[in-house]
Structures are given as structure tokens and as C-alpha cells.
Amino acid sequence: MVAALLALMYPVALLLGMPLARQRMENLSNWERATVAALPVAEADASGSRLPLGTSPAVDAVVSGLQSGSAVLVRGAEVLATGVTIDGTEAVLPAPLSGPAARLGASLEPVAGPTDMSGRVYALPESAPPGAPLYLDGSLLVSGSLSASERADGARVRFTVPGLADALADQTDTAVAVVGAAALMEGPGFEREGDIVTFARAPAFNAPVRLITGDYAPLDEAAGTIVLASPTSEAPRVAMEHVAVVEGLTGTYDGENRDFRLQHVPLLERDPGRRLYVGDRELLSGDERPAERVDGTLRVFTFASDHGLVTVDGRQLVEGSDYERDGNVVTFAAAPARNAALRQHPDYLVSDASTGTITLAAAPAPGEPVWAGSYTYYARPGCGATAFECFLSMPQHPVPFPNWVAERIVPFFTAYPFSDSRNVIRATLYTAAGTLVSLAFGTLIGVLLAVLFVRVRPFERALLPWVIASQTIPVIALVPVLVAVLGNMGVTVQTSLVPAAIVGAYIAFFPVTVGTVTGLRSVDPLALDLMKAYAASPLQSFLKLRFPAAVPYLFTSLKLGAAAALVGALVAEVESNNRLGLGYAIIGQVQAGDVADVWILLVISALLGIGLVSLVGLLQRLVAPWERTGLAGADGDG
Amino acid sequence: MVFRVGKGEAVALEDANLEVMDGDFVSLIGPSGCGKTTLMRLVADLVEPTAGEITVAGKTPRQAREDREYGYVFQAPVLYEWRTVIANVTLPLEIMGHPKGRRRERARELLKMVGLERFERSYPWQLSGGMQQRVSIARALAFDPKLLLMDEPFGALDEITREAMNLELLRLWQETRKTVVFVTHSIAEAVFLSSRIVVMTPRPGRIREVIEVDLPYPRTAETRESERFFELTTQVREALRGAPHGGGAAPSAAEQPLQRTAGY
Numbered sequence: 001m002v003a004a005l006l007a008l009m010y011p012v013a014l015l016l017g018m019p020l021a022r023q024r025m026e027n028l029s030n031w032e033r034a035t036v037a038a039l040p041v042a043e044a045d046a047s048g049s050r051l052p053l054g055t056s057p058a059v060d061a062v063v064s065g066l067q068s069g070s071a072v073l074v075r076g077a078e079v080l081a082t083g084v085t086i087d088g089t090e091a092v093l094p095a096p097l098s099g100p101a102a103r104l105g106a107s108l109e110p111v112a113g114p115t116d117m118s119g120r121v122y123a124l125p126e127s128a129p130p131g132a133p134l135y136l137d138g139s140l141l142v143s144g145s146l147s148a149s150e151r152a153d154g155a156r157v158r159f160t161v162p163g164l165a166d167a168l169a170d171q172t173d174t175a176v177a178v179v180g181a182a183a184l185m186e187g188p189g190f191e192r193e194g195d196i197v198t199f200a201r202a203p204a205f206n207a208p209v210r211l212i213t214g215d216y217a218p219l220d221e222a223a224g225t226i227v228l229a230s231p232t233s234e235a236p237r238v239a240m241e242h243v244a245v246v247e248g249l250t251g252t253y254d255g256e257n258r259d260f261r262l263q264h265v266p267l268l269e270r271d272p273g274r275r276l277y278v279g280d281r282e283l284l285s286g287d288e289r290p291a292e293r294v295d296g297t298l299r300v301f302t303f304a305s306d307h308g309l310v311t312v313d314g315r316q317l318v319e320g321s322d323y324e325r326d327g328n329v330v331t332f333a334a335a336p337a338r339n340a341a342l343r344q345h346p347d348y349l350v351s352d353a354s355t356g357t358i359t360l361a362a363a364p365a366p367g368e369p370v371w372a373g374s375y376t377y378y379a380r381p382g383c384g385a386t387a388f389e390c391f392l393s394m395p396q397h398p399v400p401f402p403n404w405v406a407e408r409i410v411p412f413f414t415a416y417p418f419s420d421s422r423n424v425i426r427a428t429l430y431t432a433a434g435t436l437v438s439l440a441f442g443t444l445i446g447v448l449l450a451v452l453f454v455r456v457r458p459f460e461r462a463l464l465p466w467v468i469a470s471q472t473i474p475v476i477a478l479v480p481v482l483v484a485v486l487g488n489m490g491v492t493v494q495t496s497l498v499p500a501a502i503v504g505a506y507i508a509f510f511p512v513t514v515g516t517v518t519g520l521r522s523v524d525p526l527a528l529d530l531m532k533a534y535a536a537s538p539l540q541s542f543l544k545l546r547f548p549a550a551v552p553y554l555f556t557s558l559k560l561g562a563a564a565a566l567v568g569a570l571v572a573e574v575e576s577n578n579r580l581g582l583g584y585a586i587i588g589q590v591q592a593g594d595v596a597d598v599w600i601l602l603v604i605s606a607l608l609g610i611g612l613v614s615l616v617g618l619l620q621r622l623v624a625p626w627e628r629t630g631l632a633g634a635d636g637d638g
Numbered sequence: 639m640v641f642r643v644g645k646g647e648a649v650a651l652e653d654a655n656l657e658v659m660d661g662d663f664v665s666l667i668g669p670s671g672c673g674k675t676t677l678m679r680l681v682a683d684l685v686e687p688t689a690g691e692i693t694v695a696g697k698t699p700r701q702a703r704e705d706r707e708y709g710y711v712f713q714a715p716v717l718y719e720w721r722t723v724i725a726n727v728t729l730p731l732e733i734m735g736h737p738k739g740r741r742r743e744r745a746r747e748l749l750k751m752v753g754l755e756r757f758e759r760s761y762p763w764q765l766s767g768g769m770q771q772r773v774s775i776a777r778a779l780a781f782d783p784k785l786l787l788m789d790e791p792f793g794a795l796d797e798i799t800r801e802a803m804n805l806e807l808l809r810l811w812q813e814t815r816k817t818v819v820f821v822t823h824s825i826a827e828a829v830f831l832s833s834r835i836v837v838m839t840p841r842p843g844r845i846r847e848v849i850e851v852d853l854p855y856p857r858t859a860e861t862r863e864s865e866r867f868f869e870l871t872t873q874v875r876e877a878l879r880g881a882p883h884g885g886g887a888a889p890s891a892a893e894q895p896l897q898r899t900a901g902y
Contacts, residue, residue, distance in 0.1 A: 526716045529684050533710045535703055536733045544729065548720040626720040626761045 006402040014391070016398040021391035025381040028266065034379035035273060036062050036264050036372065038074065038244035040133040041091075041101035042140040049096040053089050053245060056142040056214065057167075061379075062247065065263040072248040072371040073097070075241060077280050082369045084245060091245045102242035104135055107235035111225055116185045119231035120176070124224040128238040134216065134226070136236040141228075144214025145178065148197065152179075154205035158198050165194045167213035173230050180207035181220040183227040249276075249358070249370040258363045260370050262356035264377040269353050275373030276348065278364045282373070283347035287311075290330075296338030300331045308346040308361045312336050316351065316359070400596045408596040421580050428604055431582040434497045434569040435612055438504020439562055445505060446512025446561070447554065453513070454520040454546070471510045475568055479503055479575040486576075493576040500569035500581065507568040508561035515557025519550025555620040562612040570605070582608070656836060656845060660784075663811055663818045665828035665835045667874065673843025674821045678789050681819065682710050695784060706734060708785035709778030713793050715770035717762040723773050724749065724758035730781045741780075748776040751810065768799040775807070779814065786818045793823065801859075804830055808857055825878075829853070829870045830862060837877040847877040 024030060039062055042054035051073075053059050063086050071084035073093060085092045108122035134141040146167060148159035168175055174186040177197065186192055190199040192211075203209050210217065212229045216236075219225040228236070251260035268274075276283045288308070290301035306328040310317045317323055323332045336342050351359040356377070364370055383390035391397075416422040449467065453460035482502060483493050493499050523546055531541040573583030582605060589597040658664050666674040679685045680692055683699035694702035702708065709730075717726045724745045731741035749755045752772040754765075762770055771791055778786060791807075792800040804827055811818055811831075822828050828835045835849040851870055853861055861867055 524716065526712050526714060527718065529712070530710070530716050531733075532684060533682055533703065533708070534730045534733045535706060540733050544733070545718065548718065551720065624720065626722075626763075 009399060009402050013397060013399040013401055017391050017394065018387060020398065021383070021394055022387045024383050024394065025387050025390040028378050030382045031378035032380050032382045033268070033376050034061060034264070035374060035376045036065075036247060036262075037374040038246045039063075040140055040239065040242050040244045042089075044102040044104055044135045044138045044140075044239065044242075045100040047097050047100055049093045050087075051091045051093065051097065051101060051243070051245070053086075053091055054140055054142065055089055056144070058142065058144070059089065066247060067250055067263065070248040070250055070263070071245050072369050073243060074246050074277075074371065074373075075243050077277060077282060077373075079277075079279060079369055079371070080243065082248065086245075097243065102133070102135060102239040104237040105240040107237050108134075108226075110235060113183075116188065117183055117227070119233065120228045121183065121219060122226055122228070122235055124226065124238060126224070127240070128224075129240065133239050133242055134236045135239060136215075136232060137234060141215040141236055143216055143218070143226075145210040145212050145217040148209040148211075150209075152203040152205060152207045152209055155202050157200075157202045158196060159203075159209050160195050161197055161209075161211050162195055164192070164197070164211055164213070168192075168211075171229075176212045176217075176227060176229055178208075178210045178212065178217055178219060178227060179203045181223075183219055247372045249372065251370070253364065253366055253368070253370075255366040256363050258360045259351065260358055260360070262358070262372055262375060262377075264375075264379075265354060265356035266378050267350055267353040267356050268376050268378070269350060271376045274375040276358070276375070277371050277373060278360070279368040283360075285347070287343040287345045287349070290342050290344070294336050294338060294340050294342050297335050299333075299335045300329060301342060303328050303330065303344040305344065305346040308344040309349050309359060311341075311343050311345065311349065313341050316349070397595045400599055405596045405599050408594075408600060412597060412600050422585075424582075424585065424601075424604065427580060427582045427585050428608055430497075430580045431500070431566070431569055431573065432608055432612065434500030434573070434581065435504055435562070435566045435608075437497060437501040438565045438569055439508050439558070439612070439616075441501060441505035442508030442561055442565060443512050443554075443558060446509040446557075447516050449509070449513045450516030450520060450550075453517050455542075460517075467510065467513060470506070475503055475507060475571050476575070478506070479572050482572075483576045494578055495580060496576075496578070499572040499576040499578070503568040503572035504565035505568075508558075508565040511557040511560040511564065512554065515553045515560075516550050519553025520546050522553065523549045551624045552620075555616060555624065558616050558620075559613045562616050563609050566605070566609050566612060656848075658817060658819060660817055661815050663820065663831055663833045665820045665822055665832040666838060667822055667825065667828045667835055668838030668843070668846075668878065669840050670823075671843070672838040672840035674838060675789055676843070678710075678787050678819065678821055682708060682787055684710075702785075706730075706781055707783055708787050709781070709783040711771075711774055711778045711786065711788040711791045713790040715762070715767075715774040717770055717773055717777075719762050721762075722758065723754060723760050723762070723765070726762065726773055727777045727780050729777060734781055736781075744780060745776070748779055749773075751779075751813070752776045752806070768795055768803060771795065771803065772806070775810070779810075779816075784817060786816045788818060788820045790821050790823065792827070800824075800827065801862075805859070807831065812855065825871050825874045826862065829867060829874060830857060835874055837874060839878075846880075849873055849877065 037058070039053050039059055042052040046052055053063070066086060069083050069085050071086060071091060072079060073081040073084050073091065080097065081093050081095060083094050105128065106125055108124060110119070111121040111123050113121050134143075144167075146161050146164055148161050150156060150159050152159075175192055176186070177184045177190055177199075179199070180203070184190055184199070188200065190197050192198075197209075197211065212227065214229065216226050216228045219227040247263055249260035249262060251257055271285070274285050276285070288304045290303055292298055292301050294301075306325075310319070310323060310330060319325055321333065323330050325331075330344070346361060348358050348360045351357050360370070381390060383393045413424055415424075418426055421427070449463070453464065479499065482499060486493050486496070486498060491498055527545055527549070528541070531545055536544070569581070570583035570586070572578075573581035574587050578584060582601065586598070586601045586605065589601055656664075666677065668674055676685065680687055681694060681699060683703040692699050695707050697705065697707070717723075718729065721729065724742065727745035727748055728741040731744060736744075746755060746758065749758055752775060754769060754772055754776070757765060757769065762773070765773065771794075775788075775791065778788075792803050795803060808831055820828075820831060822831075829851060830853075832851050835851060837846045837849065838844065839846045849870070853864070853866055853870070
């Protein structure tokens with residue numbers, strides 16, 4: 001039975017969790033981004049018609065998306081060749097390249113620092129072009145690092161760096177971390193296990209935490225320093241000028257077509273790092289706003305540039321029919337709606353980010369290539385490659401797998417010693433005590449009311465509507481009032497059983513009253529006649545007949561009352577901010593988002609409820625042994 | 639005179655003049671609705687007449703009830719299910735304030751008399767219907783009342799149990815010499831048990847005839863097969879059948895039509 005229920009939790013968890021996981025996976029804002037950049041030739045002095053590109057992951061990423069023959073060879077912004085194909089790790093040119101692939105500048109200056117960093121930290125010369133590749137001994141150095149997924153808060157020492165284990169799988173050297181503008185060596189600086197990095201000293205608040213996975217990584221952007229993954233005796237050199245393979249956009253180059261496509265999609269709509277070129281000219285990304293306010297009546301607008309594509313709320317307009325252009329003044333056929341987003345894109349706009357389609361303001365001349373210096377795209381879902389992986393990595397599952405719950409049980413119960421008020425068993429006992437006290441009060445009040453109702457009819461008519469009305473008030477609304485009243489009376493509600501006892505009693509007395517009234521009225525008329533025949537006094541008749549006859553009803557309603565009183569006690573604990581009980585633990589875990597803990601607490605609460613009801617059942621056996629249990633115990637004489 | 643209670647059907651009990659002697663075993667027999675139970679309840683002061691006169695041992699029914707002059711056995715055993723057999727028998731003694739030791743002794747004595755001494759610690763639901771009814775008889779005898787009112791006590795039992803119970807009741811009556819007023823539907827039971835049989839007719843309920851039963855004592859199973867037994871049963875049967883509707887015997891001067899309470 002229990003096993004079947006547990007087994008059932010797996011499909012239920014999947015049924016409820018998978019749609020959420022799919023949503024999580026499809027949400028682009030959760031995706032990992034990747035940048036396509038120009039690929040410098042791997043050997044500085046390479047020439048001829050086959051140029052090596054190296055074997056770094058960056059090369060694989062760019063090359064895998066390139067369509068055959070769409071690569072372009074450039075030097076700076078100057079197009080050297082089009083129709084370049086990629087053959088393995090080499091770029092094959094239609095015509096041989098004359099001269100070396102890179103013109104190297106002076107060696108980098110070593111920077112003095114800690115001894116274990118000697119031969120690793122260098123300063124770039126000020127004359128170096130931004131983003132220029134570094135060559136060591138004529139071979140290209142690949143820049144690369146992975147960031148930690150947690151933010152440094154000044155206290156945290158354990159960080160997760162997703163993908164680190166894979167990236168450093170064949171690295172034999174000690175790893176290097178960059179924390180803020182300082183480089184740390186594995187060993188003295190930090191310990192590494194899989195994707196987990198544990199620092200000897202907590203990184204400073206908000207300091208970026210990265211691990212070098214390539215040949216080097218920028219150390220301090222402002223000072224122009226870099227740190228190498230492995231120490232070298234010879235300093236690397238920066239390329240003052242270099243040849244690189246870039247992605248050419250696909251489309252029809254017929255002098256008319258203005259739509260071209262990038263290979264790596266989906267694109268970021270707003271990408272400050274996106275550099276697109278037509279021939280040797282870089283295109284302006286971004287857009288212009290009109291000088292005038294779009295007030296719903298104005299039809300004439302002035303822009304900064306005298307050319308470009310005009311859009312209203314992202315919809316592209318057609319020159320000639322939608323608007324007329326006179327220099328940088330645009331006259332609309334119909335006034336754009338008030339506050340519509342009116343924009344002019346001087347060179348191009350991203351017309352469809354999901355397919356990587358851009359539209360140029362002017363068609364390139366035939367034979368003039370359109371190419372991408374760099375751009376960013378959404379590479380893959382951040383949560384995992386499949387919906388199931390995203391499901392597994394969800395921070396909050398609607399229903400957990402039972403084995404996750406099982407793994408949490410031991411740490412959950414042993415997290416705090418029993419003497420600590422946060423100990424779960426202690427909290428459970430605390431809530432149980434509150435419920436029992438409330439149940440005792442509730443029973444007393446309930447039975448007294450029932451006796452009053454049955455003995456004195458006018459009381460029933462006067463009070464019963466109020467008793468029923470009392471149960472229509474949601475407890476959750478009542479508790480704050482109670483807490484305020486108790487607070488004013490000087491009760492420290494945060495550490496007191498009183499709110500739980502009162503609320504539980506408030507809930508529990510009602511079923512007890514109803515059940516006892518029913519029981520007291522359930523007496524067989526012949527049994528009453530018997531009492532009359534014996535000339536019994538009203539008190540004797542009550543004690544020897546009515547009350548014993550009501551006892552089974554009383555216990556049935558007491559079981560209902562016990563379950564309800566537990567709910568009342570939990571609500572009271574939560575609302576009175578009482579951290580000693582189970583109620584606060586449940587709310588705390590729901591907010592903390594650990595669904596396995598929530599389920600453990602759910603089971604504990606259920607067991608507590610069952611335990612309380614069983615306790616009432618046990619009491620019934622002791623008090624009312626005549627119930628048909630097959631046990632003939634004490635006799636009722638006297 | 640007719641009185642009405644609630645929405646009950648008004649059925650009169652007329653001409654219910656009857657005197658029961660000390661030590662008599664009087665059976666009331668008649669078809670359903672002839673007011674036998676009402677008469678019993680009037681005697682027991684469980685309902686009150688609006689007119690007429692009933693004396694029990696020279697007292698009013700209320701006085702008799704308060705003086706605990708009678709024991710009442712209902713058609714159902716009416717045992718209190720939360721009490722053991724012995725506690726059910728001691729119930730009237732508890733109410734009457736007898737000391738604890740004495741009442742248990744008395745209850746054991748009575749349970750032995752009805753053959754249930756082995757079941758004193760059982761609860762009622764563990765007993766058969768016949769056994770439960772024997773407990774209820776023991777309970778009625780517990781405080782040693784002079785008068786025993788028995789309202790179809792064996793009505794719900796099967797024929798075999800009923801005959802066994804009849805024998806037992808007769809033995810008890812002979813041992814204790816109580817005055818018994820016994821309501822029954824069964825002619826054979828009435829003839830077998832009674833010293834006098836009161837034949838009643840319905841709508842309005844009235845006493846048709848009083849038949850003396852001169853069967854010799856001790857009556858045994860063979861008594862049922864005797865010739866006199868058959869003659870008497872025939873006589874009772876004819877009295878029941880011969881009773882004309884709404885006529886017959888002239889109404890007495892103290893004509894007392896009474897209402898029969900619903901449900902009994």
C-alpha cells in the first residue's frame with residue numbers, strides 16, 4: 001500500500017513537473033549565451049591557401065554552425081577573401097594568402113607579483129588594439145574562463161562552476177582562479193572537486209569568480225593585465241594586425257536582396273557586442289528616436305540620419321506607401337498612434353531573431369560580402385539539454401521523487417540536537433502538546449455546552465446560532481485578533497502555547513458539542529421509560545443513561561475535533577510567529593523551497609494527526625469498552 | 639371521553655374494568671390495536687389517563703411507581719449496552735441506593751435463577767435474544783417488586799425459545815409468587831402461563847371476556863398436549879373471534895375510552 005503510493009509519486013511528480021520544466025527550458029532568458037567572434041589564424045607566420053585555426057572549443061562552436069563556403073577572411077575590417085571553406089581545423093582559401101597571418105608586436109611585460117604567479121601575469125602594451133589575439137612562440141593563445149553560478153557575498157567559500165570538470169578534464173597543471181582582479185593558484189588558494197570550488201578565503205562581496213579554462217584570461221581589464229594558465233619562460237606577444245576567419249551571412253547577393261541570415265540562432269535582440277560589416281564598412285547597430293514626440297496627430301518626424309528602416313512598435317514600414325522621406329525628415333501617410341515606439345534603424349534591423357534574419361537599409365552591391373565580426377546568441381537552455389534534465393535541476397518541484405525525500409530524512413532529523421528548538425521532533429512534540437491542551441479545553445467546553453443545550457432548551461435556541469456562526473469565521477482571520485489581544489495582555493505569543501490552545505479549542509469544541517447533543521438525544525425511548533419505571537431522579541437518569549449513551553458519539557466527534565484542533569494549532573503557531581512548533585517549520589520550508597523537506601513535514605503532520613486520533617481511539621477503548629471490540633473488560637457497576 | 643395526543647390515531651379504550659388479585663398470573667390477549675400495551679403503560683404510570691381510575695396495591699399508579707411497586711419487562715430487552723450483564727441487573731438497585739455488595743449478591747442470585755450466572759461479565763451484544771430477555775426479567779425482579787408487568791416479553795423470540803422461556807417464567811412465578819400481568823398475542827402462551835386470561839377486542843379497545851384457566855400445576859411440556867389445554871385454547875380463540883365489532887357486552891358505568899399512544 002505504502003509502496004504503491006510511493007511508486008505513484010514518480011509519475012505524479014513527472015506529470016506535474018514536466019510542463020514546468022518544459023516552460024523553464026523554452027524561456028530564452030534562462031538560456032546560456034555564447035559569442036561568435038572572429039577566429040584568428042592559429043600560427044602567426046602561416047601563409048598560403050590553407051590556414052590552421054587551432055582546436056579550441058571556440059573554433060568548434062563557430063565552425064560547426066558555418067555553412068560551406070560562407071566563411072570570409074578578413075584583416076581588421078578589410079575583406080581579403082570570400083568563399084572560404086573549412087576543412088577540419090584548416091581554412092581553405094580560394095587564392096593563397098601573401099605574407100604572414102599576423103604581424104606581431106613587442107613582447108608583453110611580466111608583472112611582478114606573488115612568487116607562485118611568476119611567469120603567469122603579463123601586462124598588455126598600450127598600443128595593442130582592443131581584443132587583439134596573443135601569440136606565444138608563434139602559436140595562438142586561446143582566452144577562456146568559466147564563471148561561478150553563485151554570487152560572492154563576502155562569506156561564501158563554496159562555489160559551483162558549471163562545466164568546469166569537463167573543461168579541465170585533460171588539464172594536468174594546477175588550475176588558476178580569477179577572483180576580482182587577483183589570480184589564485186589551486187592548492188594554496190582553493191580546492192577543486194568536479195564543478196565545486198572551495199576557496200581558502202571567502203571572495204570579497206560581489207567579486208567576479210572565474211576559473212581559467214583556456215590558455216589565459218584577462219585579469220584586470222583596467223590595468224590591461226592577463227594571467228596565463230601555465231607559466232612560461234618566454235613572454236607572449238600581441239598581434240598588432242592579424243588575419244581572421246569570420247562568418248559570412250547567407251542570402252542572395254544580387255544587389256537587390258536586403259535580407260541576410262546569421263548561422264547561430266536565436267539572436268539577442270539587443271546585443272551591444274554585435275558587429276556586422278558590409279564589405280569593409282561596419283554597420284551601425286541600434287536605432288534612432290525621432291526629435292518630436294509621438295502625440296497621435298503629428299505625421300512629420302525628424303531623425304538624426306537621412307537613411308534607414310522605419311519601424312512603428314517593431315513593425316517595419318514601407319517607404320513610398322507608408323511614409324515619404326525627404327533627407328532626415330519622414331512624413332507619414334497616417335499619423336502613428338500616440339506614444340507608439342517610432343524608430344529609425346540607420347543601417348539594419350533584426351527582423352527575426354529566432355531565425356537570425358537581419359534586414360539591411362540598403363542592399364549590398366553584387367559581390368560585396370556581408371559578414372559578422374562578432375555577435376551573441378542563445379546557445380542552449382541553461383537548465384539542461386533535455387526537458388528531463390531541466391526537470392531534475394528545477395529548484396522547486398511541485399512533487400518530489402520519493403528517493404529525494406528519503407535522502408533528506410536523516411539530515412532533516414539530525415540537523416539540530418534535541419535541545420535545540422529547531423529540532424523537528426521537539427517541534428512536533430510541542431505542537432502535539434498544544435493540540436492536546438486545546439483538545440482538552442475544547443472537549444470540556446463542548447460537553448458543557450451540549451449538556452446545557454439538552455437540559456435547558458432556551459439556551460439551545462439562544463446560543464446555537466452563535467455557536468454555528470463561530471465556526472463560519474475563518475480561523476486564519478481570527479488568529480491575528482487573538483494574537484493582538486493576548487499580546488496586550490502581556491502574553492509572549494511567540495513562545496506561548498496559549499494561542500494554539502485557544503484556537504484548537506475554538507475549532508474542536510464545535511464537533512464535540514454537536515456530537516454530544518446528538519448522543520444525549522439518541523437515547524432509546526424505552527430505556528427512558530425504564531428509568532421512569534424505576535422512579536430515577538433526573539440526575540440519575542442523566543448519569544446512568546443519557547451520558548453513557550452519548551459517549552460513543554462524543555468519541556466520534558472527538559476524533560474529528562482532534563484532527564481539526566491540529567490544524568488550528570498549526571495556523572495559530574504560524575500566525576503568532578511561534579518558531580517552536582511544527583507550523584512555523586512547514587511555512588519556513590515552503591518559503592525556503594525545499595520540496596523534499598516540505599513533504600517530510602507533511603508526512604510528520606499526517607502522522608501527528610493520525611497519532612492524535614489514535615490516542616482518542618485508545619482513550620475510547622479504556623473509557624467505553626462496551627463498544628463491539630470483542631473485549632469484555634471492566635463492568636459498569638457503580 | 640376521548641383524548642388526543644399529537645397526530646395519533648384516536649383509538650378508544652373502553653370498559654377496561656379489571657381487578658387483578660395478589661399472586662395472579664393474568665394475561666391480556668387480543669389483536670393488535672386493542673389497547674393492551676396502553677393499559678399496561680397506564681398501570682405503570684408511563685402515560686397518564688385524563689380520566690378514570692387505576693389503583694395499584696391500593697395506590698395511584700404514580701404513587702405505586704415512586705414506591706417501586708412493579709417491575710416492567712418490555713417487548714425488547716432494553717439492556718444498557720455500556721453495562722455488563724450483572725451491571726444491568728444491578729441498575730435498579732443502584733438507583734434505589736442499595737449497598738454495592740448486597741446488590742451484586744442479589745444480581746448473582748437472579749442471574750443464577752435465569753441460568754445466566756456464567757455470563758455476568760459479558761456485554762449485552764454478546765448474548766442471544768432469548769438470553770437478553772432473561773437478563774431483562776432478572777433486572778425486573780432485582781428489587782423484588784410485588785407486581786411484574788410484562789409487555790409481550792417473548793414476542794420477538796422464535797417458537798422454540800419462546801416455549802422454553804414460558805416454562806422458565808412459570809417456574810420463576812411459582813418460586814417467587816409474584817403478581818404478573820402479561821401481554822401476549824399468542825393464545826397458547828396465554829393458556830399455558832395464566833391463571834386468568836383477559837380477552838380484549840379492538841377499536842375501541844374493551845374487555846370481551848375473562849377466562850379462568852384451571853390447568854393443574856406444575857405445568858410442563860405435556861400440559862400443552864392435554865385435552866383441557868385444547869379446550870381452553872378453543873375457548874379463547876372463540877372469545878376472540880366472537881367478539882362483535884363495536885358491540886357485545888354492554889358498556890359499564892365507568893366507561894373509559896382511552897387513546898392508545900402511537901408506537902406501542
